[in-house]
Amino acid sequence: MLQLDIRHQAGDFVLDAAFETESGSITAIFGQSGAGKTTLINMIAGLTKPSQGYIISDGHTLFHSEQGIDVPAERRRIGYVFQEGRLFPHMDVRRNLLYGYRKNAVLDFAQITDLLDLGPMLQRRPGSLSGGERQRVAIGRALLSNPNLLLMDEPLASIDAQRRGEILPFIERLRDELRVTILYVSHAVEEVIRLADTMVILSAGQVAAVGEVEELMSRLDLFPLTGRFEAGAVLAATCQGYDAEYGLAELAFAGGTLRVAGAEQAIGTEVRVHIRARDVSLMLGRPEMTSVLNVFEGTVEIAETGSPQVDVLIDIGSPLIARITRKSMHDLNIRPGVKLHALVKAVAIDRRSLTGGAARERPQD
Amino acid sequence: MWELSATEAEAIGLSLKVALWAVLVSLPLGIFAAWLLARRRFYGHALLNGIIHLPLVLPPVVLGYLLLVLLGRQGMLGAFLFDSFGITVAFTWKGAAIASGVMAFPLLVRAIRLSYENVDPRLEAAARTLGAGRIRVFRTITLPLIAPGILAGGILAFARSLGEFGATITFVSNIPGETRTLPLAIFSQVQTPGGEDAAIRLVVISAAIALTALIASEFLARRVNWGQGG
Amino acid sequence: MRGSATALATALVFVAASTAAGAERILVFAAASLILPLTEIARAYEVKTGHRVRISFAASSALARQINAGAPADLYLSANLQWMNWLEARGKIDKASKSDLAGNRLVLVAPAGSLPAMDRFSGPTVIRILKGHRLAIADPAHVPAGMYAKQALTKFASWPRISAHLAPTVNVRAALALVERRAVPLGIVYASDAFNNRAVDVLYRFASNSHAPIRYVAAAVIGNGGSAAIGFLIELTGRKSKRTFKKFDFSAD
Numbered sequence: 001m002l003q004l005d006i007r008h009q010a011g012d013f014v015l016d017a018a019f020e021t022e023s024g025s026i027t028a029i030f031g032q033s034g035a036g037k038t039t040l041i042n043m044i045a046g047l048t049k050p051s052q053g054y055i056i057s058d059g060h061t062l063f064h065s066e067q068g069i070d071v072p073a074e075r076r077r078i079g080y081v082f083q084e085g086r087l088f089p090h091m092d093v094r095r096n097l098l099y100g101y102r103k104n105a106v107l108d109f110a111q112i113t114d115l116l117d118l119g120p121m122l123q124r125r126p127g128s129l130s131g132g133e134r135q136r137v138a139i140g141r142a143l144l145s146n147p148n149l150l151l152m153d154e155p156l157a158s159i160d161a162q163r164r165g166e167i168l169p170f171i172e173r174l175r176d177e178l179r180v181t182i183l184y185v186s187h188a189v190e191e192v193i194r195l196a197d198t199m200v201i202l203s204a205g206q207v208a209a210v211g212e213v214e215e216l217m218s219r220l221d222l223f224p225l226t227g228r229f230e231a232g233a234v235l236a237a238t239c240q241g242y243d244a245e246y247g248l249a250e251l252a253f254a255g256g257t258l259r260v261a262g263a264e265q266a267i268g269t270e271v272r273v274h275i276r277a278r279d280v281s282l283m284l285g286r287p288e289m290t291s292v293l294n295v296f297e298g299t300v301e302i303a304e305t306g307s308p309q310v311d312v313l314i315d316i317g318s319p320l321i322a323r324i325t326r327k328s329m330h331d332l333n334i335r336p337g338v339k340l341h342a343l344v345k346a347v348a349i350d351r352r353s354l355t356g357g358a359a360r361e362r363p364q365d
Numbered sequence: 366m367w368e369l370s371a372t373e374a375e376a377i378g379l380s381l382k383v384a385l386w387a388v389l390v391s392l393p394l395g396i397f398a399a400w401l402l403a404r405r406r407f408y409g410h411a412l413l414n415g416i417i418h419l420p421l422v423l424p425p426v427v428l429g430y431l432l433l434v435l436l437g438r439q440g441m442l443g444a445f446l447f448d449s450f451g452i453t454v455a456f457t458w459k460g461a462a463i464a465s466g467v468m469a470f471p472l473l474v475r476a477i478r479l480s481y482e483n484v485d486p487r488l489e490a491a492a493r494t495l496g497a498g499r500i501r502v503f504r505t506i507t508l509p510l511i512a513p514g515i516l517a518g519g520i521l522a523f524a525r526s527l528g529e530f531g532a533t534i535t536f537v538s539n540i541p542g543e544t545r546t547l548p549l550a551i552f553s554q555v556q557t558p559g560g561e562d563a564a565i566r567l568v569v570i571s572a573a574i575a576l577t578a579l580i581a582s583e584f585l586a587r588r589v590n591w592g593q594g595g
Numbered sequence: 596m597r598g599s600a601t602a603l604a605t606a607l608v609f610v611a612a613s614t615a616a617g618a619e620r621i622l623v624f625a626a627a628s629l630i631l632p633l634t635e636i637a638r639a640y641e642v643k644t645g646h647r648v649r650i651s652f653a654a655s656s657a658l659a660r661q662i663n664a665g666a667p668a669d670l671y672l673s674a675n676l677q678w679m680n681w682l683e684a685r686g687k688i689d690k691a692s693k694s695d696l697a698g699n700r701l702v703l704v705a706p707a708g709s710l711p712a713m714d715r716f717s718g719p720t721v722i723r724i725l726k727g728h729r730l731a732i733a734d735p736a737h738v739p740a741g742m743y744a745k746q747a748l749t750k751f752a753s754w755p756r757i758s759a760h761l762a763p764t765v766n767v768r769a770a771l772a773l774v775e776r777r778a779v780p781l782g783i784v785y786a787s788d789a790f791n792n793r794a795v796d797v798l799y800r801f802a803s804n805s806h807a808p809i810r811y812v813a814a815a816v817i818g819n820g821g822s823a824a825i826g827f828l829i830e831l832t833g834r835k836s837k838r839t840f841k842k843f844d845f846s847a848d
Contacts, residue, residue, distance in 0.1 A: 089488075099505075145494075438777065
């Protein structure tokens, strides 16, 4: 468990953050560039010293300005996977991996090498590896130092989209199989939704919100921070059936049932579902003869103002957000309290269950 | 014409000894100075940089004279060294090594500093997160990565030391077998009637040694150079 | 543009003025030990005649080699006959212009206040003083002052033992500097070097017959040496100059 309350000033930039996280989970530190994310985790790692405050990890005080405690980075037992990997160029992969090695009851060299598929690379030099391979080695190296806490600073930022898809499963395995406590810094919403349980939203050096991913992502007021394009409801669902004839999976959630094409899951699998606001349409009357499979009835809770598009929060038993034009809002007279139907055109299943697999997005008609 | 006399062989041996010691003793100080200049910001940074580079721009005779004032028997440091430890450097090969070392120091520091600046300090930070204390970081990360600079700088300083004349002759004078290094031996031969043949022999040998050193420096620096990717 | 034209015109006028009335430039190569008297004589000559006198002071051996290699010196002032003869044998000197300037003597010096004077030269005493130290001397291999010193020490049968304790320098003034700096306990230099020098004490004056006669000889260099240079040479052998040499403890003819 990490407890932290720090203040730091560097030139004009002021960082002021306080939050707590649970063990054995992934907490995302989310925010735009310049929000202070890297500064924050550098302080947790001990590479930067906060102006004042405290940082306590699992009951061990790592930093406390008033008590004059500042444990040096090399004694904090915190692993750090950097954005650019930072592998040592004069050592081969094997020596890199073993650089910080500490004996560990849970993980050993063979297991990590297996988990991250590093076997074929062991004799090679970092210079000859691809970006994705380097990041896997970086993760392995940090893990082999048997850290109490693993920090990952936008580890996928400098990887191209295809490689990213290769590495994400490895990180999921860290979370699912090894139960490592991870602090994951990112400005990419898809990664956060896919990997994290809780998130801390940083904006201009301040903590804007702390909470579970599903809850924060569904809050309209946070949309400017979570990114307009990707914004939308995130909810937990359970697979309750599979229609083999039409190839449709049925996912049960608080608002009803979602039917998703092609995403075959075992019954009982828990998944996380992301419904982007831009993929939701609204209709006042009951929709008839429509190709959209997923239609839900609900009440408008909040209708934003904005132009030319507005976001509307609807309660269908679970929060759902739709993005429509202001003109439509006026024409249909959509206000809080109005009952209407939401049509969900596309559903992204962004988090797989414990059995693993790759994420796919399916349009739903 | 190409037979070496005993005194000539003596001058060559002395030159190699003086240059070798000059470099060996300057290395730790040079690495430290390069680190200071490359990695630390402090008041007097520019001043320190200027002082270290003085031997490059001051007349060598002036440097020799300064060394005499400082390290001669009655000099500020020289008197202390003799009284406390019985050590004399004036008029000895050790003094010649000091003169050479001082003159070559800026070249040494420049090469190592360049190497330092090419070492990503973020690699050192990464090593610390893996549990390495400062000494281990220096030994396993920094030192191997600045090795090409140390090698290149050391050999360059060696070659420069071989050619050192003005400061040497002013500080430790021209004593055969003790301070008469190759440049001083060449000078003496040039002054003496009938010494031209000997002078040419020594010049050719000097040039050959220096050239070999410079080529070796280039070759080694390239072989030892690690890529800095990843 | 106007500014640089004016500057150029001014420069031309200046050059013209300095070469007007036959004002010439004389280059003299002189033995290092002559620095004090020669500088005084040259300044007076410049004031009197309007000619410019530039002097390069170094060991006679070095200067002879430079002239042999074609240095544009007008006059050569050597600290001994040997190097003058060497140049003459190579046809660089105008024989007719060879003139004696002055003599000198060798002295044993020590840093001021360090040692008492000696009435006789005692080889063993000197060796004792030199234990763990060195004697500053101009390089006896080629510098006249060093060659004279070697002759004197040989006469006293001390050369073999003292030769292991030498600090040979590039010229006699450098040897003097070592004694002045207290870097060495003893040195052998010219009497003129020690004259009026508060940093050194004269411990012993070598008799003139301890060595070959120390004679300063001047000559004009063939191919250079115009009328103004000859004029200066004549001035150097004149009565006024002799007085100046005596003043600085050079012995007379």
